[in-house]
Structure formats: structure tokens, C-alpha cells
Amino acid sequence: MNGATLFGLSAADLATLMAALATFAVLVAIYAAATVRNPMSRRVKALNERREQLKAGITVSNTKRRARLVHQRESTDFMRSLLQKLKVLQDDQVKVAQKKLAQAGIRSKDLAVAVIFGRLILPIVGGLTAALLIYVVDIFPDWTDVKRFGAFAVALLASYKAPDIYLSNKISKRSAAIRKGIPDALDLLVICAEAGLTVDAAFARVAKELGRAYPELGDEFQLTSIELSFLTERRQAFENLAWRVDVEALKGVVTTMIQTEKYGTPLASALRVLSAEFRHERMMKAEEKAARLPAIMTVPLILFILPTLFIVILGPAACSIKESL
Known part of the structure; x- marks a missing residue:
């Protein structure tokens, strides 16, 4: 008789897969521990470049960086010209985007145009992809029309908010x-x-x-x-x-x-x-977090700790009562 399977995999296959994943995790951990890099090296290099820029009054400090910045400037110029043709580029939006980029630790001000361009392009790409998957490919055949439209609207809104969410996340962590x-x-x-x-x-x-x-x-x-x-x-x-x-x-x-x-x-x-x-x-903030700890631990205590404790304590007694009866 064949044994039980999960997603078409037998117990031996699942054990082999878990062992492979564990081996891969160990290799990744060993690689991460063996290739520790100095977190300040890249920052020191960027600061030295900024010092040279302020000292010489130029935009770039070497040929390689000049080529990279020229390529980036060409890309942002294309985005800027397209946004200006569509009349959706405003100076206030650029200033706000530049400030968010600076607060997120991104020094390039030209990327502000890329952020605004992403707000314009990502909803189109995300909306078309969601419409294709939901209505054409029909990956959810059991869904009603209301659920399909809701999923399409969520995908459209998430695509529009993706650049702002990314920047807000980086700003909050850095702050x-x-x-x-x-x-x-x-x-x-x-x-x-x-x-x-x-x-x-x-x-x-x-x-x-x-x-x-x-x-x-x-x-x-x-x-x-x-x-x-x-x-x-x-x-x-x-x-x-x-x-x-x-x-x-x-x-x-x-x-x-x-x-x-x-x-x-x-x-x-x-x-x-x-x-x-x-x-x-x-x-004061540390004391506030410590005061909130009992309320936060209430739900895990009820759901995970107390049932296990009751089983350990009352389980043998219940078995003994059952045998005596």
C-alpha cells in the first residue's frame, strides 16, 4: 500500500527536500560569516567623493563615475522630457521627492524624476498585468466579478504607492x-x-x-x-x-x-x-515599551503557552483517571 503524500510528495521526498534546504541554509550562513565586509568602506568612499566635489566644484571625480552619471543623467532626462510633455511634472513634486530620497540616504537628486516616473508607469504595468492574469488567463476561475475587480483595484493602488512605500520604509528604518x-x-x-x-x-x-x-x-x-x-x-x-x-x-x-x-x-x-x-x-520610551509588554504577551500566552501547559499538567492525570474508570 502506498504511503500518504503531501502535494504529490512522499515522506521520503519531503525529508530529502528539507535536508537539502537545511544544507543550503548552512552553506549560506557559512558564506555570510566568511565574507563579512566593512560597512563603512562604501560610506567613506562616497564621503571622499563628496569632499572632492566640494573642493573642486565639479560633478564627478573620476572617469568611471562620470560615465555612470552621464548614463543616469540621460535616463532621467528622457523621463523628465516625457513627464513634461504629459504636463505631469511639477517643481513641488520634485522637491518633495528629492527630500524623501535624501532622508532615505539616497544622495542622487536626479532620481526624484525616476520616482515620479515610477508613479506614472507602475500603475499602467501593474494594472495591465493584473487585468491579464485575472480576466484573460483567469487564474481565479471561482472568483466572482466583485472579487476580481477588488483584486484589480488593489494591484493598481499598490503599483501606484510602491515607490512611496519603499521610500517611507527606508526613511523610517534610517530615522x-x-x-x-x-x-x-x-x-x-x-x-x-x-x-x-x-x-x-x-x-x-x-x-x-x-x-x-x-x-x-x-x-x-x-x-x-x-x-x-x-x-x-x-x-x-x-x-x-x-x-x-x-x-x-x-x-x-x-x-x-x-x-x-x-x-x-x-x-x-x-x-x-x-x-x-x-x-x-x-x-521614557523604553519604560513605555516595558509597560506594554504584559498586554502584548496576553494573546501568545493564551493561544500557545497555556494550552501546552494544561496538556503537560493535566494529561497524565486524565490518562490515570481513564485507566481507573
Whole structure:
């Protein structure tokens, strides 16, 4: 008699498949552990290129990057011309897209046109694909007309919102990573200010010290240090930092730095007060998460832990009662 099967696979086939997947996972883990790369190398290279751009006043620093940027500029120019012909390209949309790209850690401003172009093209491609699969190929023959139209509408809306969802996800992750390192960065800035370092040197030192623990924050501080050294107005460098990062705490730091530059107030004392406030805020958030933990654990406790506990405790007693009866 043939044994039971699952999706046409026998128990031996399923065991072989699971063993193959486990072996593949082990190989991937070994490869990932053996090829660990320095997360700061690419960021340092990008910052050095930015320093050369500010120093020489040019757009590119080498031939390879020039060719890549020329190709990218040609693609964005084509998208820009098409959007302008359709009269759907507005300056406000471009500025908003550029700001989101900067907050997501993407330095190229030309990609803002690509984001707007994606909002135009992706709904067409996604809608046509969904219509082809749902109405022509008929992959869901049992669905009613209402379900088919709902699936088509969801695919169309998801295609339109895909670029914004991608950018919002990157912005939220990057902002959370930067927010964690602000108190430590302020403490180091206080130490550097009391040691007599200038503001740009202090930012560079803090970026070097925090580069591995908080690479996103170190990246922004290093770029701010470079702009402080080369831009004609130091205020513009601080405003660029607030523009690139979607974190209210860092905007408060930027406001404090601008005021100290303008009025000559003591930098160390102001940063020390801000650092204490941010640490208190971070502690309050941790306490809030700890207070929500019992309510969050209630559902897993009821669904998974308590039934298993009852089976372990009451199972032997039930077996004994059944045997005695």
C-alpha cells in the first residue's frame, strides 16, 4: 500500500527536500560569516567623493563615475522630457521627492524624476498585468466579478504607492537608527567642545568614533563636517543636515548649533542639556515599551503557552483517571 503524500510528495521526498534546504541554509550562513565586509568602506568612499566635489566644484571625480552619471543623467532626462510633455511634472513634486530620497540616504537628486516616473508607469504595468492574469488567463476561475475587480483595484493602488512605500520604509528604518545614536553623539560633541576642537573638527571626530556603532549617524556627521569646511555659509551646512534627516531631535540640535554660531553662546553647556533631555526621552520610551509588554504577551500566552501547559499538567492525570474508570 502506498504511503500518504503531501502535494504529490512522499515522506521520503519531503525529508530529502528539507535536508537539502537545511544544507543550503548552512552553506549560506557559512558564506555570510566568511565574507563579512566593512560597512563603512562604501560610506567613506562616497564621503571622499563628496569632499572632492566640494573642493573642486565639479560633478564627478573620476572617469568611471562620470560615465555612470552621464548614463543616469540621460535616463532621467528622457523621463523628465516625457513627464513634461504629459504636463505631469511639477517643481513641488520634485522637491518633495528629492527630500524623501535624501532622508532615505539616497544622495542622487536626479532620481526624484525616476520616482515620479515610477508613479506614472507602475500603475499602467501593474494594472495591465493584473487585468491579464485575472480576466484573460483567469487564474481565479471561482472568483466572482466583485472579487476580481477588488483584486484589480488593489494591484493598481499598490503599483501606484510602491515607490512611496519603499521610500517611507527606508526613511523610517534610517530615522530610527539615527535616533538611537543622538544621545551618545551629543556626549561626544560635548567632550570635543570642552577639549577645544572647532565645530567641524568635532563633527568629524564624532563621525569617526560612531561610524561602526551608528553608521547612518556617522555618515551624516561626516558629511556635515565636510560641508562646514567647504561651504561659504556654515548655517547652510546645519540646515542641510536637518533637511537630510527626518528626526525632530536632530533638528533641535541643528537649531542649537545655529544659535551658538550666530550669538556665540557656550556650545558645551547647551549640548549637555540636550543630551540629558534625549537620554531621558529614550528611557521614557523604553519604560513605555516595558509597560506594554504584559498586554502584548496576553494573546501568545493564551493561544500557545497555556494550552501546552494544561496538556503537560493535566494529561497524565486524565490518562490515570481513564485507566481507573
